[in-house]
Amino acid sequence: MAATALLLSAAAVVLLCLAGGSRATNVTYDHRALVIDGVRRVLVSGSIHYPRSTPDMWPGLIQKAKDGGLDVIETYVFWDIHEPVRGQYDFEGRKDLAAFVKAVADAGLYVHLRIGPYVCAEWNYGGFPLWLHFIPGVKFRTDNEPFKAEMQRFTAKVVDTMKGAGLYASQGGPIILSQIENEYGNIDSAYGAAGKAYMRWAAGMAVSLDTGVPWVMCQQADAPDPLINTCNGFYCDGFTPNSAAKPKMWTENWSGWFLSFGGAVPYRPAEDLAFAVARFYQRGGTFQNYYMYHGGTNLDRSAGGPFIATSYDYDAPIDEYGLVRQPKWGHLRDVHKAIKLCEPALIATDPSYISLGQNAEAAVYKAGSVCAAFLANIDGQSDKTVTFNGKMYKLPAWSVSILPDCKNVVLNTAQINSQVTSSEMRYLESSTVASDGSFTTPELAVSGWSYAIEPVGITKDNALTKAGLMEQINTTADASDFLWYSTSITVKGDEPYLNGSQSNLLVSSLGHVLQVYVNGKIAGSAQGSASSSLISWQKSITLVPGKNKIDLLSATVGLSNYGAFFDLVGAGITGPVKLSGPNGALDLSSAQWTYQIGLRGEDLHLYDPSEASPEWVSSNAYPINQPLIWYKVSMII
Numbered sequence: 024m025a026a027t028a029l030l031l032s033a034a035a036v037v038l039l040c041l042a043g044g045s046r047a048t049n050v051t052y053d054h055r056a057l058v059i060d061g062v063r064r065v066l067v068s069g070s071i072h073y074p075r076s077t078p079d080m081w082p083g084l085i086q087k088a089k090d091g092g093l094d095v096i097e098t099y100v101f102w103d104i105h106e107p108v109r110g111q112y113d114f115e116g117r118k119d120l121a122a123f124v125k126a127v128a129d130a131g132l133y134v135h136l137r138i139g140p141y142v143c144a145e146w147n148y149g150g151f152p153l154w155l156h157f158i159p160g161v162k163f164r165t166d167n168e169p170f171k172a173e174m175q176r177f178t179a180k181v182v183d184t185m186k187g188a189g190l191y192a193s194q195g196g197p198i199i200l201s202q203i204e205n206e207y208g209n210i211d212s213a214y215g216a217a218g219k220a221y222m223r224w225a226a227g228m229a230v231s232l233d234t235g236v237p238w239v240m241c242q243q244a245d246a247p248d249p250l251i252n253t254c255n256g257f258y259c260d261g262f263t264p265n266s267a268a269k270p271k272m273w274t275e276n277w278s279g280w281f282l283s284f285g286g287a288v289p290y291r292p293a294e295d296l297a298f299a300v301a302r303f304y305q306r307g308g309t310f311q312n313y314y315m316y317h318g319g320t321n322l323d324r325s326a327g328g329p330f331i332a333t334s335y336d337y338d339a340p341i342d343e344y345g346l347v348r349q350p351k352w353g354h355l356r357d358v359h360k361a362i363k364l365c366e367p368a369l370i371a372t373d374p375s376y377i378s379l380g381q382n383a384e385a386a387v388y389k390a391g392s393v394c395a396a397f398l399a400n401i402d403g404q405s406d407k408t409v410t411f412n413g414k415m416y417k418l419p420a421w422s423v424s425i426l427p428d429c430k431n432v433v434l435n436t437a438q439i440n441s442q443v444t445s446s447e448m449r450y451l452e453s454s455t456v457a458s459d460g461s462f463t464t465p466e467l468a469v470s471g472w473s474y475a476i477e478p479v480g481i482t483k484d485n486a487l488t489k490a491g492l493m494e495q496i497n498t499t500a501d502a503s504d505f506l507w508y509s510t511s512i513t514v515k516g517d518e519p520y521l522n523g524s525q526s527n528l529l530v531s532s533l534g535h536v537l538q539v540y541v542n543g544k545i546a547g548s549a550q551g552s553a554s555s556s557l558i559s560w561q562k563s564i565t566l567v568p569g570k571n572k573i574d575l576l577s578a579t580v581g582l583s584n585y586g587a588f589f590d591l592v593g594a595g596i597t598g599p600v601k602l603s604g605p606n607g608a609l610d611l612s613s614a615q616w617t618y619q620i621g622l623r624g625e626d627l628h629l630y631d632p633s634e635a636s637p638e639w640v641s642s643n644a645y646p647i648n649q650p651l652i653w654y655k656v657s658m659i660i
């Protein structure tokens with residue numbers, strides 16, 4: 024009897040533990056904070072986007088975020104990788120969203136799931152799959168039935184996938200928040216009344232999916248109830264939500280910035296970021312998110328554009344390679360600890376503000392026996408000494424001091440106490456480094472270089488011939504970055520656009536990169552930039568009597584991801600393309616053009632190291648003055 028009873032009670036304990044592990048968490052909010060199981064919480068969040076690293080890296084990144092004092096991991100959901108072909112879903116490997124969310128749960132952290140499904144995110148086409156552009160009658164991000172139907176279907180698919188895996192807090196999972204749309208308030212005026220109708224529809228559609236946790240809209244001042252409108256920016260201390268019933272939340276505090284090709288490598292000092300964070304909690308904030316906490320890498324062809332770099336390091340507290348960036352990571356960890364010491368006071372009451380002189384301010388959270396204070400010097404130049412509660416405090420320029428007991432300063436944001444260690448890149452032991460910085464590494468040289476020639480112009484059987492110039496994205500559907508435009512003209516020698524054998528060739532392109540070939544030889548190249556992708560290329564070329572071939576290679580470098588009507592910006596050579604001389608001109612814009620999507624080397628998978636192609640030539644004598652060449656080297660480290 025006794026033994027049976029013992030066994031039974033052991034079984035009951037096991038059952039209780041299992042039930043305890045998946046116990047539903049009740050997430051609501053009030054004007055001060057998110058309320059989790061009836062308790063207001065002060066939360067620190069950080070963005071880590073699952074497809075910008077590999078599943079092997081996820082647990083380590085999440086642990087470093089936890090060690091850095093984070094409570095929440097925030098990620099966007101990237102529609103294009105989950106539904107590359109309409110109706111065919113992919114949640115495998117780097118795209119395994121549920122596995123990522125579970126990895127966060129395993130570390131004991133919460134998740135903020137920003138579904139969008141428009142995400143911007145410096146991601147190709149803002150995260151939209153290209154097929155969406157070809158849905159008849161579709162207009163992105165406005166009150167348009169075909170668009171709304173697709174958006175609702177995908178959003179519901181993500182919600183169902185999360186529900187199926189039991190990942191919402193309401194089911195005992197880690198997801199405490201979800202986002203619909205993204206920074207739409209920055210651009211909605213361009214869509215007029217239809218934009219407002221769409222925004223309200225998106226909010227209602229999200230709520231109808233019944234996740235059991237609150238939804239937010241960031242940068243949307245008029246987000247309808249019950250959605251929480253939140254702030255994105257470098258500083259959000261001045262932000263107020265649109266209802267006295269909503270908490271002050273910061274969904275994107277930019278820890279640095281993204282890198283563009285040709286742009287400077289962004290840098291934001293740890294002290295300034297720490298100042299912004301402390302100011303936010305000082306002025307009533309209770310949830311802030313680092314965008315990014317780990318940026319990672321834009322793998323494959325996922326970088327947005329034009330010209331967003333493959334590195335998405337973002338100067339974030341965890342660097343592109345998954346290593347902590349000091350002193351940023353350590354200093355912010357210390358800031359988080361100091362803020363958490365204030366949590367009992369922060370959740371107990373609203374702040375009251377006391378002026379400490381010009382550009383200096385105290386915020387005091389006092390309720391019963393708990394008291395926390397933040398003292399800020401918002402003067403960017405000079406240090407100050409202020410008097411607070413009868414005591415003197417020295418405040419460095421542009422800094423916040425945190426006093427969890429209203430007396431003792433545990434941290435000032437301008438003073439970094441955390442150990443400063445920096446990682447450095449080193450050459451392999453056996454490398455020899457020349458005075459100009461170039462280096463040779465015997466191990467690498469051993470494997471040797473090989474090359475493969477890419478032919479100029481049309482080589483594929485499925486090339487298409489048509490009168491006139493075609494926009495590139497409509498033509499390639501982003502199946503490749505490359506589109507060949509090829510035409511030929513027959514010259515007698517006395518044409519008005521000729522000056523002897525010379526003619527001036529003009530090529531106008533929407534971008535992003537152009538190469539011009541005349542009779543198989545390179546005549547020139549040009550590129551746009553991150554701020555304007557437009558190209559107008561002009562040069563004198565030599566034509567020969569008889570047939571002349573003009574081949575133009577246009578390349579995209581990441582499709583646009585931001586702005587009203589970003590999908591209609593377009594790319595490629597839309598004209599005019601014109602020959603001109605002293606006595607006249609010949610407009611080639613409406614001539615017969617032959618089009619080829621992609622390069623031959625792409626069809627042959629020359630970029631894939633696992634495929635051996637006979638095209639590769641191993642040689643120490645590399646071809647020079649050849650227009651288009653693939654080069655390959657294998658590195659063994």
Ligand SMILES: *[C@@H]1O[C@H](CO)[C@@H](O)[C@H](O)[C@H]1NC(C)=O
Pocket residue numbers: 049050051058060061062
């Ligand atoms: C969830 O919490 C809110 C606020 O604390 C409370 O009003 C509500 O009854 C709770 N719901 C459940 C299902 O416990």
Ligand SMILES: *[C@@H]1O[C@H](CO)[C@@H](O)[C@H](O)[C@H]1NC(C)=O
Pocket residue numbers: 494496497590591592593594
């Ligand atoms: C693509 O084609 C559509 C339909 O013909 C047209 O409306 C649009 O302007 C074209 N260009 C781009 C960039 O989408």
Ligand SMILES: *[C@@H]1O[C@H](CO)[C@@H](O)[C@H](O)[C@H]1NC(C)=O
Pocket residue numbers: 522523525604605
């Ligand atoms: C024609 O070519 C000659 C010789 O190359 C040059 O000097 C002259 O400026 C050109 N004329 C025009 C109108 O381009």
Ligand SMILES: CC(=O)N[C@H]1CO[C@H](CO)[C@@H](O)[C@@H]1O
Pocket residue numbers: 255256257258
């Ligand atoms: C979208 C947004 O909030 N942008 C702000 C980011 O921060 C900079 C610098 O404070 C502001 O100039 C932007 O308006």
